[in-house]
Amino acid sequence: MERSSNEMQANAKLTREQHLDLYYFMQLNRQLEERMVRLFRQNKIVGGLYASLGQEAVSIGTAYALEPRDWLAPMIRNIGALLVKGFKPRDIFTQHMARYTAPTQGKDGTSHFGDLKVRHVVSPISMLGDLIPVMTGVAMAGRYLGQKIVAMTWIGDGGSSTGAFHEGLNFAATQRAPFVLVLENNQWAYSTPVAQQAPLKNFADRALAYGIASHIVDGNDVMAVYAAAKSAVEQCRAGRGPVLLEAKTMRMRGHAQHDPAEYVPQAMFDYWKTQDPIARYEAYLTEHKLWDAAKKSEIDARIERELDVDQKFAEESPMPPPELAEQGVYCDGCHTVEADWRRPKQELLPPASSVEPVWKVTDFGAFVPSAPAAIAAAGRAEKPGAKPAPTPLAEPEAAPELTEEQPLRVPFGRGPKDRAFERERLEKQEKHRKPFVKHRRDKRGKH
Amino acid sequence: MAEITMLEAIRAALFEEMERDPAVVALGEDIGVYGGAFKVTEGLLAKFGRERVIDTPISETAIVGAACGMSYLGLRPVVEMQFMDFIACCFNQVTNFVAKSHYRWGAPVPMVVRGPSGGGVHGGPFHSASPEMHFVHTPGLKVVYPSTAYDAKGLLKSAIRDNNPVLFFEHKFLYRRIKQEVPAEDFTVPIGKAAVRRPGRDLTIVSYGAMVHTSLEAAAALAAEGIEAEVIDLRSLLPLDREAILGSVRKTNKLLVVHEDTRTGGIAGEIAAIVCESAFEHLDGPIARVTGLDTPVPYAPPLEQRFLPNVEKVAAAARELAKY
Missing domain, CATH: 3.40.50.970 (Thiamin diphosphate (ThDP)-binding fold, Pyr/PP domains)
Known part of the structure; x- marks a missing residue:
């Protein structure tokens, strides 16, 4: 501040x-x-x-x-x-x-x-x-x-x-x-x-x-x-x-x-x-x-x-x-509504306005011990007679870091009718199936 | 002309208006990437971008307030309430800030608040309400409630182009259940004009939203018994098309009002008062009403069925009225 x-x-x-x-x-x-x-x-x-x-x-x-x-x-x-x-x-x-x-x-x-x-x-x-x-x-x-x-x-x-x-x-x-x-x-x-x-x-x-x-x-x-x-x-x-x-x-x-x-x-x-x-x-x-x-x-x-x-x-x-x-509860043409445009309207009309409708997800929001939390814990500990700050639980595995350039893209429209989402889901399933099956075979082999 | 659902008609109106006028922007919860809880705004973000299709935090007060501020600079924001029940969260913005703006200081607020309303889909007490009368009681707002795909498209376009704040109620039971041929080209339906959905001579049934369809089914059943009911679809609740109601009552001399909203303070009471004030001599029987119960909308199907008006209840009330 x-x-x-x-x-x-x-x-x-x-x-x-x-x-x-x-x-x-x-x-x-x-x-x-x-x-x-x-x-x-x-x-x-x-x-x-x-x-x-x-x-x-x-x-x-x-x-x-x-x-x-x-x-x-x-x-x-x-x-x-x-x-x-x-x-x-x-x-x-x-x-x-x-x-x-x-x-x-x-x-x-x-x-x-x-x-x-x-x-x-x-x-x-x-x-x-x-x-x-x-x-x-x-x-x-x-x-x-x-x-x-x-x-x-x-x-x-x-x-x-x-x-x-x-x-x-x-x-x-x-x-x-x-x-x-x-x-x-x-x-x-x-x-x-x-x-x-x-x-x-x-x-x-x-x-x-x-x-x-x-x-x-x-x-x-x-x-x-x-x-x-x-x-x-x-x-x-x-x-x-x-x-x-x-x-x-x-x-x-x-x-x-x-x-x-x-x-x-x-x-x-x-x-x-x-x-x-x-x-x-x-x-x-x-x-x-x-x-x-x-x-x-x-x-x-x-x-x-x-x-x-x-x-x-x-x-x-x-x-x-x-x-x-x-009088005057409603505007019956007594006022004109007009915007004062200071940029080309074309920027806001398709095709210029069109975008890929996805969210850019830049982190997974997992718990990360942060400086303010550490300070708060220290502050509590400093108080006379206060209980020491509890030991933090084991740190969770760090979530992968995503960058602005390569964000995770969430497909648009997750409704039942969204074919693109269903296709992506199946593709993902397909990708993961093979190593999973292989892993099981390995396990079976050991036994 | 293609046959489309009411939901698709609403979506078409949004697309066409946003293409026609870059001052039209959309705000709401989950309306962009996800395309809206009911997928009404699906595809809007892809075409018009993040500046025009704004995914907001869960903050109804902020959404409506910001839309009001945007409209002061000449934009025409269309706000989606994920469910119209949630409009209670921004009641103050709607009724105090937005509605009084033009009257108090001559600042028009050309914005639309639209969203799914009404019951019949087992949404329970917080996803089924019909909160329209809170706003019909608020001078400065317009309240629109279409019952057909054609009207939904034409009225939404009128609402977006209107210089006043318009609350646009979409009955969620109708979203995908009704289909109609709707012109692909530009057309509007005027706000404040009712429509005669079925002509008749024996009694008038006035309704709006999903209950128009219930009333039409009842009218068809009554016709088999020789009772010809005229069915009027209000389409707009504020302003109310008094002349359409009075004209019909002067012809049939009997009035039944049907609405899904709760009974006490529902629009049936207001319509009854208007008819008593202006067409009392034309009445041959008591003004009847079939409405939702004076309870929240319950969740369990048998309870919800008890709450809602249906064809049998409407037909029974009409038969009683026809005896006079």
């Missing part, structure tokens, strides 16, 4: 403008949410309000590592990623206020919206983990169409306990899909602490079980997050398969606005307050002389201006007409 390192940070070169972009998006994310808290208290948010206070660096740093052609799907606390992808504060305001001008026209709320054509954003659903297989499919389709894209989504420490997380990440791994999964470990899943989800110090360790790469990063350090995400995206684009990126951070509010989060120890909030991602990044920008007080004021004023305009737009927007409830 790789961990975020200085080397990675050095590779993530950003211009001054890009450094200021990161600040702009983080501060926009925070100020937008602060305004929505006020709107919630005024009863102008018709449903729930889920804040990402303290987690802005994760949404912004990861999404900023993507290119416009890449795809992402936000979770409930990733409106920052939507802002990076080009959605405007008015989209977020109107979604929460259920206005007709919202991206979903009031049919769904919060960050539950997307854009297939321009911004390449898939709308999330409330059931956690389901985005992981969906974004795996996005990554696979992008590769299939020759688009060289990367797909990214987020999951929490809590959401990583779902079956969909396992199925999706495992499928992405077997497909070596260009897919980055950001595991946003914010310590709390609603009221449940992370230790109740899994007895793991690092959730990134799970990557080992899927045979994929992983990184762990300080989720409140936007530069570190960006560098790790950039490296993960590059690894995916190079065709080296999915990456699990764990960002350690803290949810600084309750699950949603109604939840005062009294179950969180005050000392924990106090600690993480000292790790505030925006305060840390402001210090970073000052330390590296990337801005001055005037520049900060300029950006902050721009944010206030934009939020003023968009909030006003949302508050003046109408609610949807009731009859909209009955």
Whole structure:
């Protein structure tokens, strides 16, 4: 497993403008949410309000590592990623206020919206983990169409306990899909602490079980997050398969606005307050002389201006007409479904697409004492008072080693009607019959 | 025109659609090298390659989820459930992610989930179910259930070309038991249109899937007794061809619904409600139904026979109804 390192940070070169972009998006994310808290208290948010206070660096740093052609799907606390992808504060305001001008026209709320054509954003659903297989499919389709894209989504420490997380990440791994999964470990899943989800110090360790790469990063350090995400995206684009990126951070509010989060120890909030991602990044920008007080004021004023305009737009927007409830269940020609082909279609049609339908079996899967097993045994033995590791049983005969070039080929279709298989079976029988018979004769001769 | 089985007709539709449009891809468990548990996809991998015919891990949620993601980029994935019973494993993906996508945020999901369904082959409680009504109750999905080889080919082509998610139920009892002359050239059967399989004047039998054949056999027996039953094959359960049902009931004035699915919450109840709402004055008798029992599908042949509707049960119900 790789961990975020200085080397990675050095590779993530950003211009001054890009450094200021990161600040702009983080501060926009925070100020937008602060305004929505006020709107919630005024009863102008018709449903729930889920804040990402303290987690802005994760949404912004990861999404900023993507290119416009890449795809992402936000979770409930990733409106920052939507802002990076080009959605405007008015989209977020109107979604929460259920206005007709919202991206979903009031049919769904919060960050539950997307854009297939321009911004390449898939709308999330409330059931956690389901985005992981969906974004795996996005990554696979992008590769299939020759688009060289990367797909990214987020999951929490809590959401990583779902079956969909396992199925999706495992499928992405077997497909070596260009897919980055950001595991946003914010310590709390609603009221449940992370230790109740899994007895793991690092959730990134799970990557080992899927045979994929992983990184762990300080989720409140936007530069570190960006560098790790950039490296993960590059690894995916190079065709080296999915990456699990764990960002350690803290949810600084309750699950949603109604939840005062009294179950969180005050000392924990106090600690993480000292790790505030925006305060840390402001210090970073000052330390590296990337801005001055005037520049900060300029950006902050721009944010206030934009939020003023968009909030006003949302508050003046109408609610949807009731009859909209009955519309749009089905696509009746209102949308065209068209793939953006970046490779010749002929490659995917016969005869070019035709293959020999066989499995390549490269080893027999027999038990081989491996280094990790030996280490585990040693670890047990080292514990004081622990029983010594049991002596391994006699080693089984080593299975023959097969190479990629000369794999064992399993014939296609083992159904009763498959003549080829039957023929091969008979041929094999024929081959083995003679020496067997000879052997028996030899035995008989000795007696 | 060659006479082919329903299974071969489904396979032909897959081959033709994949040849016609490289956006069509297939995903499922054991569908590639092995050719599918029922050999529906046999030969597909050899012709179209590993990028288009994807052998997946045993992960129904991942398969349907990935297919949904693929469809967002303009592909038209066809997912095989090894048995339709296993669609329960990805219920959330189908009903929450896929079905609501277009309504919520205008993202069409042009995908097909197809697979063998239904009983009569001693599959037991987990390989015989008729889970179609879970999905008929889910706005945003289309649910198709052919009963002939011709319809299977034409409806599967329509399903693949549809911009909405279509669940395509294949009755496994019919796979190799029915044969029909099916054109080798391209044709489609529209989703949402029922077919009159046998005209009649005395009562209407509405059915779908394997029970269409049971109903037709019963109708033939009834004809010998002078009762002329009209048999309607729904072909699609969602959208439902209300006009075909109502038109027939207005003519015969009596309705019997036959389905293999369990009784409570089966489509017979919905059809009865539609007829009561829109053709009540035309009814000369109570709406009758012959259905599977409200139990899981049992394994032992005598138990399974007890569960399933059959010609005798349908004919008996029709005789009772004809007395009105």
